[in-house]
Amino acid sequence: MEIQLKLYGSSKILSEKDILVVQLPNNSNIERLRDVLSKIISQKHSKNNLENLPNTAAFFSEKDEVVDDNYQLKDKEFISIIPPIGGG
Amino acid sequence: MGLHAALVNIEKKKISPDEAKKFIFSEKNGAESIFIGRVRNENSGKKVTAVTYEAHNQAVIKSFESICNDSKNKFDKSAKIFLEHAIGYMPVGEISILIAVGSGHRDEAFKICRYILEEIKNQSPIWKKEHYIDGKEEWLPGRSLRAKVVEK
Numbered sequence: 252m253e254i255q256l257k258l259y260g261s262s263k264i265l266s267e268k269d270i271l272v273v274q275l276p277n278n279s280n281i282e283r284l285r286d287v288l289s290k291i292i293s294q295k296h297s298k299n300n301l302e303n304l305p306n307t308a309a310f311f312s313e314k315d316e317v318v319d320d321n322y323q324l325k326d327k328e329f330i331s332i333i334p335p336i337g338g339g
Numbered sequence: 340m341g342l343h344a345a346l347v348n349i350e351k352k353k354i355s356p357d358e359a360k361k362f363i364f365s366e367k368n369g370a371e372s373i374f375i376g377r378v379r380n381e382n383s384g385k386k387v388t389a390v391t392y393e394a395h396n397q398a399v400i401k402s403f404e405s406i407c408n409d410s411k412n413k414f415d416k417s418a419k420i421f422l423e424h425a426i427g428y429m430p431v432g433e434i435s436i437l438i439a440v441g442s443g444h445r446d447e448a449f450k451i452c453r454y455i456l457e458e459i460k461n462q463s464p465i466w467k468k469e470h471y472i473d474g475k476e477e478w479l480p481g482r483s484l485r486a487k488v489v490e491k
Contacts, residue, residue: 259395260466261478309484311464315398317484331395337481338392338399338424338465339376339436339456 252277252326254284260334262308264299265291275324281310282320284330309333341419342411344403346394349425354434359421363441368419372448374456376436378429382479386472389430395464399424406458413454415447422455424465 256271265271265288275287288305311331312318324330343362347354356375363371378390407420419441429435438455442448459465461482470476 259464260393260468307483307485309486311395311398315395315401317486319486333395333464333484334466334478335481335483336460336462336464337467337479338394338463339460 252279252324254324254326254328254330256284257329257331259332260336261301262304262332262334264296264301277326279324280320281318281322281324284310284324285320288332304332304334307335341417342404342407342422343420344400344407344422345424346396346399346426347423349392349427349429349433354423354425354437356434356437356439359423359437359439362421363419363439365419365441367417368441368443368448370442370445370448372440372442372445372452374436374438374452375434376456378431378433378435380431382469385469387431387469388472389428389470390435391428391468391470391476392424392426392435393466393468394424394426396426399463399465402463403459406455406462409458410451410454414450415442415444418442418447418451420451420455424459424463426465428470 253272253274256273258269285305292301309317311333313329380387403422411418421439424436438452440448440451468476468478
């Protein structure tokens with residue numbers, strides 16, 4: 252299965268586009284997504300100080316609500332990664 | 340009514356204190372509190388030339404409305420609130436956030452203004468990238484919205 256991950260803030264370095272397509276095992280949840288992102292970062296972006304991102308980011312569903320680590324992802328689902336915020 | 344909350348694309352429109360003052364004016368109000376945040380030219384010893392703000396627009400507007408309504412319920416239900424936060428690239432000196440509150444009394448006006456600012460920092464998915472004089476740029480660290488950050 253795959254999901255479309257909308258990138259914000261520091262996570263935008265993961266792709267030249269705003270959306271990163273992430274390949275996942277079937278029946279993956281957010282916790283698995285964190286693991287896969289850790290691998291992507293260690294393999295392709297190890298010099299970008301993003302190693303904490305999979306652990307500190309929140310994820311929004313298509314309804315713009317935070318989903319927890321047990322949230323079951325669906326194939327082709329659109330998910331937003333929310334790195335630590337810094338507005339105001 | 341009595342609430343205006345918006346994100347402003349600074350490359351198309353500037354945030355206007357005059358607009359805010361007009362919005363919050365009421366003859367019922369004896370106090371107006373206005374907070375203006377601007378892009379400053381230094382951070383942690385680095386010379387800053389500009390910042391870029393990015394937001395998850397829909398979630399930010401939801402959070403703004405929720406925060407403002409909470410503040411009214413806590414301090415003054417009849418307060419008038421104008422809140423705008425900039426997104427986009429902006430040089431030093433530009434207004435990045437404006438919170439204006441009209442209330443019956445000064446204590447409530449100050450409290451609402453402060454409450455909104457602090458809760459935006461805690462809740463609203465907005466990110467800031469600083470641009471430095473040496474040409475480098477950096478997304479600033481912030482507050483995690485993950486319910487419980489797990490140490491690994």
